[in-house]
Amino acid sequence: MKLAVLVPALMVLVIGVALFFSYKAAVDAQERDRTAQRIMSSMTGINGLVLSYMLYHEERTTQQFVAEHDSVRQLIAATQFRTSQEKQLVDRIRRDSESLRGLFLAMILNDERPRPLDGDALFREAEDRMAGQVLVRSRALVSDAARLEGLVDDEIIRTQRELNTIIFSVVAAVAVFLTVVLIRTMRSIGTSIATLHKGAEAIGTGNLGHRMGMSARDELGDLARSFDRMTERLQAVTVSRDDLQREVQERKKAEEEVVHLASFPEHNPNPVVEVDAAGRVKYLNPAAKTCFPDLAAQGTGHPLLADWESLANTLRTREHERVPSLARDVSIGDSWYLQTVSYLPSSQDFRIYARDITERKKAEQALEKAAEEWRTTFDAIPDLISIHDRDFRIIRANRAFAEAVGTSPLLACGRLCYALVHSTNEPWPGCPHRLAMERRQSVATEFYEPRLKKHLEVACSPVFEDGQVIGSVHVMRDITARKQAELVKDEFVGLVSHELRTPLTVIIGALSVATTDGLPQEQLMQLIHDANTYAFALAGIIDNLLELSRYQSNRLTLQAEPSNIAQIAREVVQKLRTKSDKHRLVVDIPPDVPAIVADRVRIERVLYNLVENAIKYSPRGGEVTVHAQQQGSHLVVSVSDQGVGISAEDQPKLFQSFERLRAHERHSIPGLGLGLRVCRILVEAHGGRLWVESTPGKGSTFFLTVPVSNGGEQAGG
Known part of the structure; x- marks a missing residue:
């Protein structure tokens, strides 16, 4: 493994494991501490509710006591404590809270019974005794909850000390291990540098057959193998002077053969024409007579000799060249010809070679038409489309993409995609282009781009050539409107829930209280009036929602x-x-x-x-x-x-x-x-x-x- 990877990997692994267990232990302890605090708070609240009831005997206090007691019972049932001492305290709190609930409800029932005419002193003494038991049990619960909170706090301190000891031990072990690795690495580097020095001196003397022969897999090994590949390439491209001279002679011979063949135009299947500087035809081979029967009569008026004076002057200015010539495409009727005009200095005439390229021209025109249709379609697509190479450079972009980033399709080409879209100096960690090339498959994601102020949905597909990924195609769709609609929908659901819940709560509360026996007639009528008022309000909300629904579904009549x-x-x-x-x-x-x-x-x-x-x-x-x-x-x-x-x-x-x-x-x-x-x-x-x-x-x-x-x-x- 390379040094640049080995050392950081070991450090990250060890420290990551230590941090993970430290974090998990700390989170567990903090969660138990929060639970103990909530139990302490609830027990204090229950104690206050008991005192409040003893002072004022309100029914609301009874309801709050039952609700708070049920909340504490659920909290205790849902929490797991670690030490046996904590578990014993929790069990005692659970038993005492249930006992307190029974005593409290019994005290309430006792208060609601009619007092006897005689024995009032005994009845009062019984009440006081029961109230004393409730107070004692309530204060015992508060004391146990406080003790539980103290135990959990002590456990947090103890856990933190243990974790600090573990982390210090891990760091010390890593330091020792890295010291050993560093010593071995320095020895390996010294040996590799000596080998590289010896090899560089050998190559410098001209010995291109020398090889480093290093098998190490680190950076120095890569450098040695790069030296070996360099010397192999130098050997491949280094040729002798005799080889170069032989190649020049062979090329001259081939050119002479071409000139020799050109001297037999009669047998050339393509048209060959000779004209003078004024454009008068001096020779036509059989193929030229067949293809251009009226060339001699038309002279410079024939398409083959169009703009002849300018063409001839241009070729004469290039007389110093070995074979002065020009080539152009010429349209004659429904056919196209590739015209090559050569100047013959010896006779000061011009020889024209014409080759029928009609089929090629038709294919080029069809290809150009298809390309134009593709470009038109590409630019008409409302989605933001761009094609990137492996180096994150944009090689093609449609009009929608260019307009979104504030440029033109032409100016977008060659720009780094992350610089143009995100205005950053490097790709972001979740870059779909990078992921598509690494995974060799399509990648889809959504993100918000602050620079464009848009929510974008992007699909990125890799482009292959000979089995290798050479780039990717990005299709980005503006989903800002959809995101806003989702946000409006979520806000609407929350708002409707709140607005429907408010009158429902009042109606349920009013009717619930109205069913209580012994209410004064005036209070009963007020409760019924409140329920009726909020029922009408609820009906109004529902009517508005129904009307809107009918309108949106075209059912409004x-x-x-x-x-x-x-x-x-x-x-x-x-x-x-x-x-x-x-x-x-x-x-x-x-x-x-x-x-x-x-x-x-x-x-x-x-x-x-x-x-x-x-x-x-x-x-x-x-x-x-x-x-x-x-x-x-x-x-x-x-x-x-x-x-x-x-x-x-x-x-x-x-x-x-x-x-x-x-x-x-x-x-x-x-x-x-x-x-x-x-x-x-x-x-x-x-x-x-x-x-x-x-x-x-x-x-x-x-x-x-x-x-x-x-x-x-x-x-x-």
Whole structure:
């Protein structure tokens, strides 16, 4: 094993094991200490509840005692203590707590029995004796809990000392071991350096056949093997002067043979043409006569001789070259030819060789078209796609990726992916590109990129060539909207749970107390009234959720009929009068206002939500007014309050689902943020409009429009 790996690996292994066991022991001891503290706190609380009951004889104290006792019993049952002394104390606490519970409940039953007319002194003495037993048992529990806490604290101190001793011993052992390893390593390094020195001197004298022959697997062994590979390559590329001269002669001979073959154009299957500097045709081989029958007649007007003067001048300026020539692609009719023009200095003429490349051109055009289609498709994909090489450099990126990182696809190429995307100097530990290359399989993950302020879902697949991984393809998808939707969903579930739980708790509590025997009639009626009020509140929350669900699933249907808006408003106000005694609810609807054509239940729900909101957001009280007047074919209904008002920047968000504006949150007003959203849905379903006019600190007015009836009915009065 290499030195760079061996020493750190041993140190990490030993220290990691020591830290793991130290951490586990400390965590266990701390958990038992927290449990002992909770038991001590609970026993102190039980003792206080016992004293409170003896002083005031309240039923609430009894309920709190039973709940606290059950909590302690569950805590003791769920905790395992280590020492026998701790277990004995826990068993004694368990027995004494059960005994205390029985004595306490017996004392309560004794208090609830009617006192006898005679023997009052004996009855009182029995009560005092029972109370004394309860106090003694309660204080004994507090004392045992305090002793248990002290034992656990002592155990923590003892455990820490043991762990410190273990860690010191481990560190000392590692130090001794590493000292031995270091001495052996220094000896090995000295021997290896001597071998390298001797080999370098031998290679320096020109002995390329010398080999180091070191088999060590450390860094010096790698260096020696690199020296051996270097000398092998030097031997392979070092040739003699005779070999070079022989190669030059062979190349000259091959060139002469090519020139010799070119002197027989008659037998060349491809067109060969000779022209002078003016572009006049002097010779055509049989293939040229077949392919270009009108070349001699057209002269420089033929595509084969297009731009001939410039071409000829360029070749003459290159006369110093051994064979001056130029090549270009020429389109003639439906065919393409590769044209090679050579200058012949001896005759000052030009020889043209043409080869039919039509099929190749068609393939190139098809390939270019396919590449353009691929590029268009690649850039049209909304996902962020990039292709990386092994060194984390981007070799291709689509438009969506480039725009996301603030550059162009061309400028993105050649950049390091982690520098461009994350603005870091090295890849992050969970880099999918690195994982895909290491695992040789696709990797998928999600992460939040602070620089782009986006949640991204990335899939990375390795790219293979001859069985080797040469890079990877990244496909990143912006899932910020999905993450935000999940967050809204989680917040909504928590909010709905809280908002439903609040009225349910009041209803259950009120009904539970109402079933108690002997309650005064006035208190009983108040409890029933509270349960009824919160039941209506719960029904309102559920109705809003149902309306939103119907709207989102396209199941919202209206039962439109002529309805009296004044009557609806008065019924809503009557239901809400008990909400607050600080508000004055006013219905100001003229008697000549016509009837509306609407779903009475839905319009009543809209008015109920608006008036209820006006009461909620007017914490100082004031007047809430419902007004209506006709404007053309619609009736404009308004609900005004004198509350906190709404700022202009918050008004656009007012009718969105689950929105609780800042001014509202400051007053800790309960609600789901659905009421106004449902109001807008229901009003727009009637063909109307809902909007708000408000000034912060001066109140708000919500307006809605609904169509009026053509039958002439009046709704006022």
